[in-house]
Amino acid sequence: MAEIKKLIRRQKRWDLLFGLLGILATFSGLLTLLALLIDLASDGLPQLSWKFFISFPSRFSDQAGILSAWVGTTLVMLVTACSVVPLGVAAGIYLEEYAKKNWLSTLIEINIANLAGVPSIVYGLMALGLFVYRLRLGQSILTAGLTLALLILPIVIVATREAIRAIPCGIREAAQALGATKWQMIKDHLIPYGSGGILTGIIIALSRAIGETAPLLTIGALTFIAFLPEAPISGEFPFVSLTWLRSPFTVLPIQMFNWLSRPQADFHRNAAAAGLVLIFMTLAMNGLAIFLRYRFRRRIRW
């Protein structure tokens, strides 16, 4: 009896120890996140000023800013969103609603799962060979936007499929019973009801794209740019100009990489400030996605 009690005590002690180890491991993860944020903030916060946002990069660290970087990030994201949303949502709808179970749809599904595991820099190489040199789009905002769109396409497809799959079959049957065609049913019912989930997925995908550096370096994004692309809207006819699509560019992560590669500590502080802006954008988008998911989940009860 005493033996058994000892055994039980020992096992209970191990149980407790492992529980403590688990808490420790979890906290070490959270602490690292905190250390990273504090380290970045303590170096970067003093650099953040209005001037930092409206100045071009410069040889002098105290005059350098991120104007061309955040404008470039915005424009590249615009191209990415405009190309990935129709493509990804359409592909998701096809796979969920139309695709028959045959070798082609299986191939497409396996392929999408595998695309998600391809390193981002390989997308950059593909874009360099295909967009820059084959299609002669140049090292431009257009190339960058398309590259990132291809990179995040699997995320958008998967999110769309999950959002549509969650809609109960009764809705589809009711629409078709009233004589709606398949497309009318999709357009008037599935897309509106799934829009919350789809939007959440798109925001998460874009927040991933905004931090990508490697594929853009590969296609030849410049690391030092002291001008802005031509404005998309002008006062004269034809009012809308698309030349900005062909303009060279830089983005926030590349600007940060550029400053980080220099040996001077002053530039490292600039890098930290750029990193703060970048991390704020990423976390804000992730937060928005979590909020949207929560809201849509609560509002809709099937």
Add this chain to the structure above:
Amino acid sequence: MVNRNFTFRLWREKAVRVSLFLAAFSSIAITAGIIGILLYESSIFFKAVPLVDFLTDTEWTPLFESAHFGIMPLVTGTLVTSIVALLLALPVGTVIAIYLSEYAPYRVREIVKPILELLGAIPTIIYGYFALLFVTPLLQRLMPELPGFNMLSAGLVIGVMVIPYVSSLSEDAMRAVPHAIREASYAMGATRLQTALGAVVPSAFSGMTSAYILAFSRAVGETMVVAVAAGMQPNLTLDPRQPAATLTAYIVQVSLGDLPHGSIGYQTIFAAGLVLFLMTLGFNIAGSILRKRFREVY
């Protein structure tokens, strides 16, 4: 009138169907584009450089006068940083997964899991900053002889980055284990730890392994941390304290220079990219096979 409307609708349905199919098919086109470009550009490279030299030469100096084209230094750099990363991420991630799945109260899990997932959402260039300006100085206090660029701190930071892949996916796999298995174990008088290690982990093993493989694949493909913190000198060494270049860091380094299209230097990055692509493809296929073959059917 009604008839014409009807034909119009039929045509529209067909058009919609075809364009949606084309969108879905675009993913195949992207893969074909990736493989096609990598193979085409590196085929030019392999016309100039014999495959044997590529695999056996111990130096990688393609841009020097006396050019050597041995991929091994880049591959060892990639493997060393990835292994350092996994030595950190696998144990920590697994312990977190077991804790969250078997020990933590519901509310703790719901709060901690998304916060941990933020670790994977932070842009990689910021991890580069963290590795170069926080982790390396910290390590240098413990190891004063550690150079400013080294694979150790890059690997450790990549490890932090992939922890959520390991912990989240393993936790999902453990969640999927039915409660009856746990109850049976508890009924035999097992403690939580015995239940976790003896019943839950073996049942969730395939899911956990595929999480590990995904983490490895991520670590191999990671670029910015190594480009910033590991140095960019190709270096055939297995010592993580040394600076070295990885496949990805080399591609970045060449892309930063202004290499003319069609030069041998331009083609080397596609050869390096092809090796990288084949490595990660291998991991991904292994992961999905494991997931399929060992999926426990309850």
